[in-house]
Amino acid sequence: MTNSSTSDDITSTMRTTRSRNSFVVHVHVHVPPEPEDTEDPILENNVPTYEIVASRSQPRVYGKLCIEVKPADSDTVEKWPIEAFVDEDGDFTDETVCKWVNDWNDKARKAPFAPRKCLFCNRKAKLGVTLCGHCENAGWRDIVYG
Numbered sequence: 001m002t003n004s005s006t007s008d009d010i011t012s013t014m015r016t017t018r019s020r021n022s023f024v025v026h027v028h029v030h031v032p033p034e035p036e037d038t039e040d041p042i043l044e045n046n047v048p049t050y051e052i053v054a055s056r057s058q059p060r061v062y063g064k065l066c067i068e069v070k071p072a073d074s075d076t077v078e079k080w081p082i083e084a085f086v087d088e089d090g091d092f093t094d095e096t097v098c099k100w101v102n103d104w105n106d107k108a109r110k111a112p113f114a115p116r117k118c119l120f121c122n123r124k125a126k127l128g129v130t131l132c133g134h135c136e137n138a139g140w141r142d143i144v145y146g
């Protein structure tokens with residue numbers, strides 16, 4: 001320790017004292033209220049961190065159908081395969097995607113002979129359904145038509 005800053009210390013002490021006497025400093029600390037999303041914890045866990053980009057036709061990447069998605073933390077639209085929206089129990093995790101799949105199933109049923117591709121690969125879909133035989137055998141039919 002040196003004594004080189006002694007005068008500064010005194011000055012700052014005086015300043016502090018004066019300001020303490022002349023006005024009261026209100027410190028507003030804004031504490032955000034605790035989120036009370038406890039009524040439906042299951043729903044809370046599923047809060048999407050992305051946004052489905054609605055479009056008339058979904059793109060295919062290497063022949064594979066993809067859903068366009070905008071992650072919450074970026075402005076870049078990404079293309080996710082349908083599998084990305086199916087959880088380990090075989091349930092759709094996204095209402096929009098689920099709705100689209102139902103629409104596609106419906107169209108396939110109504111126009112069974114219209115050429116269409118499988119939802120999960122580049123193969124031709126079977127008549128009246130949205131899946132090829134291969135993906136159907138792989139268990140996707142229960143999910144897509146669940």
Ligand SMILES: [Zn+2]
Pocket residue numbers: 118119120121122123131132133134135136
């Ligand atoms: Zn397929």
